[in-house]
Amino acid sequence: MRLRVLSVNPYQENTYLLVAQTGEAWVVDPGLYTAQERAAFAALLEEERAQLRGIYLTHAHLDHILGVEWVASTYRVPLFFHAAETVVYEHASEWAALMGLSYTPGPPPTGYIEAGASLDWGGTEVRVLFVPGHSPGHVAFYLPAQGWLLSGDVLFRGSIGNYQLPLADYTLLMHSLREKVLKLPLETIVWPGHGPDTTIGHERQTNPFLQTV
Structure with missing residues (x-):
């Protein structure tokens, strides 16, 4: 599995492209906003x-979904996110x-991601961690073989994630960090x-928000 990243849109959001040895690829959080950013994504695929x-979403805040419609319509691919994130997606x-x-x-969405699910991306296992707090249906994608x-x-x-946004919850976020991440x-x-x-080790040692977790 190869990982490529584009930092895009006014919020410098990281759009990830994961490419399996099979030649198949998945995009996580396509925040692609400008024509130049979309051209750069197309060039990466090429x-x-x-x-x-x-298309898989960790969550549906605007900066992470600005390119969803373009990617879905251009490449005719399905869209997946957690059901609890629907309210966020619909108010974008x-x-x-x-x-x-x-x-x-x-x-x-074509379908919903289930908490604890194990996805198969071109022969690579991708585990879905349900980590709400920054948003109600936030997930993280863990690739154990790659350690990503x-x-x-x-x-x-x-x-750590902003916990002062609408539908955010500090207590829930800290629980997600402590029990999952x-x-x-x-x-x-x-x-x-x-x-x-x-790395997890670096953040455990130095992240000021995690010293009491």
Whole structure:
């Protein structure tokens, strides 16, 4: 499995492309906003000679879904997220209006991601961790063979997800971090929704928000 990342849109959101040895690919949190960003994504797929198979969301905040409609319609691929995230997804247009951003709503989900599910992406196991708190239906994608965690906006280098947004819950976020994220191996590489990668071990030692967890 290969991982490619594009930092996109006004919020510098990390859009991830995962490419299996089978030549199949999956995109996580396509925040692609501008024509240039979408062209860069298309070029990545071309460079990898990969066939896109699906869109998966860690959560449905606007910055993570700005490119969903474009990807879904351009590549005709299914969309998946957790059912508890539906309310966030369906109100994205209101957030876009508040932020002054252009947004075309994406399609309804093809299906819902189940907490604890094990996905097969081209022969690679991808475990779904249900980690609500930043948003009600937030999930993270853990690839045990690679030692990777796509954490969305739950954990960042030196910080944690914003818990002051509508539908966010600090207590729930800390529970998700304590019971799911921080129990992963220390060497696990964390690929967050914003900013640089880190490891579970580094964050356990240095992240000021985790010292009392």
